[in-house]
Amino acid sequence: MTTFEAILLTIVTASTPLLIAALGELVTERSGVLNLGVEGMMAMGAACSFAAAVTFDSTLLGVAAGMMAGALMAALFALLVLGFAANQTGSGLALTILGLGLSGLIGAPFVGARRDPIAPVDIPGLSDIPVVGRLFFEQDLFVYASLALTILVAIYLVKTRSGLTLRSIGENHTSANALGLPVRQVRFWAILFGGACAGLAGAYLALVYTRFWSPGMTAGRGWIALALVVFAAWRPAWVLVGAYIFGAATVLQLHAQAAQFGVPSQVLSAVPYLATIIALLLLSIRHGRAIGAPGSLGVPFVPDR
Amino acid sequence: MRFELTPRTNASTMMRVFASVAAFITAFLIAGFVIWLMGRSPIAAFDVYVLQPLSDPWSLQELIVKATPMALIAIGLSYCFRANLWNIGAEGQYVIGAVLGSWIALKTHGMDAGFWVLPLMLLLGIIGGALWGLIPAFLKTRFGVNEILTSLMLVYVAQLTLDYLVRGPWRDPKGFNFPQSVTFDPAATLPPILEAGRVHYGAVFAAIAVLVTAVILGRTLFGYRLKLTGDAPRAARFAGFSSKATTLAVFAISGGLAGLAGISEVSGQIGQLQPSISPGYGFTAITVAFLGRLNPIGILVASLVVALTFIGGESAQIMLKLPLDLTQAFQGILLMCVLAADAMVSYRIRLAARGGGQ
Numbered sequence: 218m219t220t221f222e223a224i225l226l227t228i229v230t231a232s233t234p235l236l237i238a239a240l241g242e243l244v245t246e247r248s249g250v251l252n253l254g255v256e257g258m259m260a261m262g263a264a265c266s267f268a269a270a271v272t273f274d275s276t277l278l279g280v281a282a283g284m285m286a287g288a289l290m291a292a293l294f295a296l297l298v299l300g301f302a303a304n305q306t307g308s309g310l311a312l313t314i315l316g317l318g319l320s321g322l323i324g325a326p327f328v329g330a331r332r333d334p335i336a337p338v339d340i341p342g343l344s345d346i347p348v349v350g351r352l353f354f355e356q357d358l359f360v361y362a363s364l365a366l367t368i369l370v371a372i373y374l375v376k377t378r379s380g381l382t383l384r385s386i387g388e389n390h391t392s393a394n395a396l397g398l399p400v401r402q403v404r405f406w407a408i409l410f411g412g413a414c415a416g417l418a419g420a421y422l423a424l425v426y427t428r429f430w431s432p433g434m435t436a437g438r439g440w441i442a443l444a445l446v447v448f449a450a451w452r453p454a455w456v457l458v459g460a461y462i463f464g465a466a467t468v469l470q471l472h473a474q475a476a477q478f479g480v481p482s483q484v485l486s487a488v489p490y491l492a493t494i495i496a497l498l499l500l501s502i503r504h505g506r507a508i509g510a511p512g513s514l515g516v517p518f519v520p521d522r
Numbered sequence: 523m524r525f526e527l528t529p530r531t532n533a534s535t536m537m538r539v540f541a542s543v544a545a546f547i548t549a550f551l552i553a554g555f556v557i558w559l560m561g562r563s564p565i566a567a568f569d570v571y572v573l574q575p576l577s578d579p580w581s582l583q584e585l586i587v588k589a590t591p592m593a594l595i596a597i598g599l600s601y602c603f604r605a606n607l608w609n610i611g612a613e614g615q616y617v618i619g620a621v622l623g624s625w626i627a628l629k630t631h632g633m634d635a636g637f638w639v640l641p642l643m644l645l646l647g648i649i650g651g652a653l654w655g656l657i658p659a660f661l662k663t664r665f666g667v668n669e670i671l672t673s674l675m676l677v678y679v680a681q682l683t684l685d686y687l688v689r690g691p692w693r694d695p696k697g698f699n700f701p702q703s704v705t706f707d708p709a710a711t712l713p714p715i716l717e718a719g720r721v722h723y724g725a726v727f728a729a730i731a732v733l734v735t736a737v738i739l740g741r742t743l744f745g746y747r748l749k750l751t752g753d754a755p756r757a758a759r760f761a762g763f764s765s766k767a768t769t770l771a772v773f774a775i776s777g778g779l780a781g782l783a784g785i786s787e788v789s790g791q792i793g794q795l796q797p798s799i800s801p802g803y804g805f806t807a808i809t810v811a812f813l814g815r816l817n818p819i820g821i822l823v824a825s826l827v828v829a830l831t832f833i834g835g836e837s838a839q840i841m842l843k844l845p846l847d848l849t850q851a852f853q854g855i856l857l858m859c860v861l862a863a864d865a866m867v868s869y870r871i872r873l874a875a876r877g878g879g880q
Contacts, residue, residue: 253670255855297858301865306608306670308861310808315854321847322560373713412733419766432847483686490675494661497672502667516757519869 219357224468229360230426232270232464234259234418238442239449239456240370241414246446247374248407249387249513254308255415256318256439259287260324263418264320264347271330271424280420287416288409290316293455295408299401300444317433332428359421364457366402366414371453383407388513390518400518412455415439437490444493448500450509527869538815541867545813545859546619546827552859553852562842570841571834579839583720585829587791590721591616593728593802593825594783595807596818598776599687600816605737605772606752607700611658611673611781612802614653614680617782619817620788622650625794628692628703639709643785652774654680659773664765669773677804687799688855692795702793712790727782728822737817748846780804801832802850811866828853 238255245252270279294312297303330343335357372382386393386400394400422438423430441463449455470485552563557781575581595612602609623643625869630639657676661667689701697704712722739745751768758765788799810828814821835849 297862297865301862301871302852302869303861307808307812307857309855310610310805310855311861312807313854314857315851316807317853318850318854319849322845322851325845325847336685425571437675440671440674444675447668447671481686481690483682483689487682488677491679492665493675494672497667498661498665499660502669519529 224472226356228461228465228468229356230464231467232461233360233363233424233441234438234459235423235445236457236462237366237413237444238418238439239361239422239460240363240366240440240453241411241418242371243446243449243453243456244383244414245407246413246514247387247511248383248404248449249390249511250404250408251296251309251515252291252312252408252411253291253306253307253443254316254509255411255442256311256435257313257320258290258412258415259288259419259422259439259442260320260433261316261317261323261479262340262416263288263434264419265424266416266420267332267423268332270332271327276332276335276424279424280307280417284413284416284421287412287414287419289412291408291412292300294412295405295458297428298517299378299404299408301480302519305515306515313439317435317450321432324432327430327522328432330429332424334428335425349491351380357415357425367453367457374453384511388511390513390516392460394518394520400520404518415442418442439521441489444497447510448496450467450500450504451511452509459495462496463489525528526845526872526874527865528872529869530867533751537867539820541863542815542824542860543815545863547862548853549859552855556851557844557848558826560844567838567842567844569801570838572594572830574838575830575833580744581833582805582829584775584833586721586725586828588832589829591783591787591803592807592810592828593822594724594786595776595780595804596810596814596821596825597728597731597818598779599811600735600739600814600818600821601748601772601775603811603816604748606750606755607662607769607772608670608671609655609658609699609773609776609803610670611655611675611677612776613800613802614677615672615777615780616784616787616800616804617653617680617684618654618784619647619651619778620784620799621680621687621796623647623785624692624703624706627706627789628795629844630710631704633707633758635707635709637709639707639816640712640789643710643789644674644782645714647781647785648778649781651784652778654781655696655773656770659770659779659873663769669769670846684799688795694794699740706789707792708789710789712786713781713859714790722786724790728784728825731779732822734809738765738871739818741804744771750771780807806853809860810862812857826857830858 238259242252242255262283266279266283269282270276290312294308297308298305374384382398383403384399386403390400419435421435427434445456445459445463448459468488470488474485475483525731554568557564563566571823575585577608595616598684599609599612625644626646655675658672659671661672662669688703692703694702694704700854712724715721715723715725747758747768750761751763751765755765788795792799806828810821810824831849831852837845839846
């Protein structure tokens with residue numbers, strides 16, 4: 218494998234968690250709920266998946282535990298914003314703070330442990346195509362799953378009746394409620410889906426990307442996933458594009474750091490964060506404010522019986 | 523099972539104060555349960571976390587030292603949150619304030635410079651924080667970029683800037699290669715209020731910020747304008763209040779206060795720059811602002827209460843071997859309880875058996 222191929226492969230690995238987390242948040246936001254707790258749910262997913270994978274020596278159980286942890290955190294958020302109609306921004310921040318703290322507690326006994334790499338799944342024949350073959354057809358299962366998820370979410374939102382319901386609730390919850398649509402029920406499942414995805418993204422970080430646990434290992438990826446949803450104007454296909462651009466930016470700055478061409482490493486480390494700001498800025502300049510944003514996004518919903 | 527919410531029309535101030543207290547007690551019960559789950563005694567933890575710090579004069583001073591930056595930052599955030607603007611990057615504004623202010627301290631190091639050094643440092647601290655805060659505000663007013671994400675991303679950039687400086691150009695050449703700056707001269711050190719005491723003048727700044735803010739919010743047109751912008755943006759526009767000017771103003775104020783907190787902490791408490799100059803004060807201040815119900819006096823009380831969890835967390839780590847992350851988890855639980863209590867003041871919430879439509 219050439220260096221070039223290796224770089225392309227790591228880009229895929231760096232992009233996948235962003236893609237998974239952002240797709241989950243996209244569904245949550247399309248239902249009209251802004252969950253700023255992605256970073257916390259992701260951290261919990263990483264800690265719980267790693268703890269479970271090491272304890273039971275099973276990647277599968279680890280992944281399940283990560284998704285469960287993310288969904289449980291999301292359920293807590295749902296209780297606050299749906300049950301109590303609490304402020305969504307505040308509740309999301311609380312979820313992030315709680316998730317980062319709690320993940321530290323859960324992960325503490327597992328600092329220093331390592332997991333073996335996960336074997337890539339080879340699609341026979343196709344993986345023999347030079348460059349592209351290895352890139353697209355010899356990845357781990359998560360990568361395929363994340364691509365399938367992108368397509369499924371896109372189909373769900375646009376082609377299914379349930380997806381239409383979800384979107385109309387996100388667009389205007391008062392009208393949707395008047396039409397008799399189960400606003401809080403749909404939102405509950407959308408929030409849970411977002412949490413499970415964030416948990417899965419965290420599991421991917423801990424079990425595939427780093428293969429160890431360290432506190433704060435999510436390093437703002439949850440926030441970047443949130444930015445990706447805005448960047449993608451709430452469309453799944455653009456989340457895919459955005460995730461890979463950001464994954465590439467992350468990997469290339471790491472290689473630039475290793476190459477040591479005189480730029481301080483901190484400047485390069487800042488690249489993904491600055492890129493996020495610049496991407497949001499360019500988008501706003503081109504399209505005006507927040508195009509594609511669901512109409513009821515972030516607004517507390519109180520049913521008038 | 524479903525929740526039924528009925529808006530309350532008669533929510534009193536007493537109820538709001540009671541809600542904060544109730545939220546705090548609930549958070550303590552949940553944290554106690556978590557500690558019990560971890561196989562430790564919640565009562566011993568409560569003793570170490572709360573009773574011991576409160577019964578020891580040294581840690582009472584420490585309480586004020588820790589509450590100072592959080593009170594300053596949270597007071598600033600209350601301006602933003604009242605106007606329904608979400609500055610969650612106070613941690614970055616705190617760091618940049620500290621960096622810009624410290625620049626003077628490092629430039630004048632060993633020069634035996636005069637009394638002007640300290641005021642200039644504080645001023646630059648405020649300016650640095652305000653400018654860093656104005657970046658997301660400007661991006662929002664000029665281009666409509668979401669301020670939540672940009673202000674947060676700038677936290678990472680600020681921390682990396684500090685990291686670069688203390689490992690690179692600002693590293694103490696005689697510091698055995700440790701990533702830290704030289705120790706500030708006495709002229710660049712914020713003195714303690716009482717001789718030999720630990721509480722520095724930052725506490726005075728916090729007290730002033732509380733008083734000034736109480737007057738501004740309660741007695742001036744600007745205070746009314748913030749409230750109107752947050753509660754009824756359309757009405758605010760009809761009244762001729764520019765939402766752009768408000769956005770820039772509140773971000774400058776909250777950034778400036780965070781910057782003041784940063785430079786006060788570095789020059790009054792730490793005494794030099796190092797890679798980490800905050801245990802997350804900028805984020806915890808968000809909890810403080812909500813716990814204090816965005817009210818200046820409330821924030822003052824809340825900052826002391828939350829400072830207690832920091833000190834308690836440190837001693838619990840030493841005495842009970844409870845991890846420091848427990849403090850952060852507790853702060854998250856606390857913020858959730860406060861938000862839930864908030865909702866209970868605004869709505870009468872009833873659990874009903876499933877049945878009927880929504």
